[in-house]
Amino acid sequence: MGEERIDLGEGSPWPAALELEDLLEQLRGRARTAQRSQERLGALLDAVVAVSADLDLSVVLARIVRSACQLVDARYGALGVLGPDGEHLSEFITYGLTEKERATIGDPPRGRGVLGLLIRDPRARRVRDISAHPESSGFPPGHPPMHSFLGTPIRIRDRLYGNLYLSEKQGAPEFTADDESMLIALAANAGVAIDNAQLYERARRQRRWSDASGEITRMLLEGRGESSALALMVRRVRELTGAELAAVGIHDDEGLVVRAIDAVDGAAEVGTLLRGDQWGELMSGREPLLLVPGSGEDLPQPAMVASARALATIATAGPTALVPIAVGEAELGVLVVAWDPSAESAATASLADLADFAALAGLGLEAAGAQRERARTVLLEDRDRIARDMHDHVIQRLFATGLSLQSAARLATNQVVQDRIDVAVDELDAAIKDIRNSIFALHRPDFGAGVRGELDEIVAAAAESLGFVPDFVVEGLLVALPDYAEVDLVAVVREGLSNIVRHANATSAGVHVTVGRDLVVEVTDDGVGAEPEAIRSGLANLERRALASGGTFEVRRREPSGTLLRWSVPL
Incomplete structure (x- = not known):
């Protein structure tokens, strides 16, 4: 008889005489293998x-x-x-x-x-x-x-x-x-x-870019000043891209001029003129360009890199993005972003976001420009209306009153009465001449560019430091102010806003100028307030100006918070 075999289920026959210990060891090995698996x-x-x-x-x-x-x-x-x-x-x-x-x-x-x-x-x-x-x-x-x-x-x-x-x-x-x-x-x-x-x-990055675009657009449309918005733009771009440098050049009468720069380590001055035909080629192409040193692209790369590198003192030239800012047919400017040489992948990943951001920023700049033009048009129309009203109503009534007084003077028998009537007629003639001069001034293109323009610049400069635009209201005509009053007015507004920037920690502020029998300036804020004794040491010069002209000056707390500066002189 042959040997009896036992099938253990794996298709491999085993001799019946195989020791049980070997069989158990095989089973243990398979169990260990299964456990390890x-x-x-x-x-x-x-x-x-x-x-x-x-x-x-x-x-x-x-x-x-x-x-x-x-x-x-x-x-x-x-x-x-x-x-x-x-x-x-x-x-x-x-x-x-x-x-x-x-x-x-x-x-x-x-x-x-x-x-x-x-x-x-x-x-x-x-x-x-x-x-x-x-x-x-x-x-x-x-x-x-x-x-x-x-x-x-x-x-x-x-x-x-x-x-x-x-x-x-x-x-x-x-x-x-x-x-x-x-x-x-x-x-x-x-x-x-x-x-x-x-x-x-990507979703989180797009949200950050969207927030930055919205912030810049709001600044532009709120009238905080284009310079402030452009400064914020390059700061946000550098933060979001991790770049070494961000700069923006805007077209004006001189050409493509750098209006804002934010750099890690050293940068050219704002106002640098970007020269060369390569910038026109970039704008006409309307496509963002990433310049990577040594990539050998068939583009005006050397000139581009040289122009971009002129904006910053970065030891080794790294990837540089040049992004046109354009809306429709309008070529507004260019955004320049430069990275460290080791950040090639970050530069590549940021290019599409920069293009979208530049497009939205361009829309904001264009909308703000249109808003300024509309405001200018409204202002000119308002001036025309005021000039017509003054000519058709005020001057005519004054002229008629003067003629009536002249007729009455011929009937007066008392010499004193006649002299007084003549003086009144002369005063009316002088008033008519002043009104006509004001009407001519209203139609000048540079009307208000004098003291009003200087005050606007002071308010805009303060807005950049404060982070909000102070309210600025003028009642009356500044063109009628004497020279000494213009100088004092500028000094008061500048010093008042400067104190708010330095000390107030305010969230809102206002400048109210009233031109009437007196010139009155009120500068207010909602900040932490200040002790009058502490402020007087810094504003003593304004008090001396007021007293020299027979006026008054005071600084007091406002309720519930803040400070009121009031300066007044008779005209």
Whole structure:
């Protein structure tokens, strides 16, 4: 008879005489294998949860590297993010290296050697000894020794985002096929997590850009002054892009003039004239341009870079974005943004946002310009109406009154009465001449550019420092003021607003000028208030001006908060 065989369910017959202990050992081995598989699957699930638990991109990338190392027992790990060219690494996130080791190694790798192999041929790879691989280019001085290697690409949909690099399998000379499978599975989930984090970051970035556009548009439409709005524009641009420099040039009668600059370290003065035909070519193209040193673009790049670099003292030329600001056929200006040489990826990612921001800023500038033109038109129409009313009603009535008095003078028998009537007629003639001079002044294009224009500039300058526009009201005609009163008026308004800027911590302020029998100036705020004794030391000069002209000056608290400065002199 032949030997009896027992089928254990795996298709492998065993001799009946096989010792039970061997059979149990086989079963124990399979149980341990199943348990290890279950543990590794649990570890993979934990890693998946870990990399998906946050939406901040930098946190997600760091968690991916850490989870990968823990999953396959690697001592060192890194995640290399591909740059815009798809051939070099723009970011390199590491795990397992100390700060001292990173500082000793120096600049992060750009994607040569075994690291570059995954860039050129993106598929998972296992290497027993990095130094023995034909693609190895060696390690820089101070780099810790590394032998075993495991790498796999990370894809977002069909696009290669970067690569996971792991080294130094702990407890074994090399990584296993199971390690490779686990890493591939983690990399697939990492692509989804990175995609979600990028979408979240994009939405958050767009909201910040939208808020900045709205803030600048509000400033322009509230009449706070174009200079203040442009200064805020370049400050917000530099903050949102992380750039070294942001500047804006606006077209005027002289050409393209830099109106605002915000830079980390040194900048040209505001008012720099951007010369050269290249700026006209840029504006006519209406497309944003990113100049990357050494990219060899077929554009007027050298002249462009030279002009852009003239705006700042940055040691090494980095990526520079030139973004036209235009609305319809109107070419308003150009936005210039310059980054550190290492920020090429940030510059590329910011270009579309800068183009949208420049378009919205252009609309704000155009709307503010139209608003100013409408206000000017309304002002001119108002002047015409006042001039007509003064000519058709006031002058005619005064003239008729003068004729009546002249007729009455011929009937007067008393010489004293006749003399007084003649004096009254002369006064009426003088008043008619003054009114006619005022009417002519109302029709001058530069009417109000004198003392009124100076006061407007003082209020606008204060608005830049305060962050809001003070109310400014004038009752009466400033053109009739004597020269000494104009000088005093400017001094009072300037000093009053200057004190609010320096001391008041106010959220609103106002300047009220009344021209009548007296010249009265009231400067108010809703700030913390001030002790009259403390203010008098700083405003003593205004008090002397008032007393010299027979007027009065006072500073007092307002209720519920704030200060009132009142200056008055007779005219």
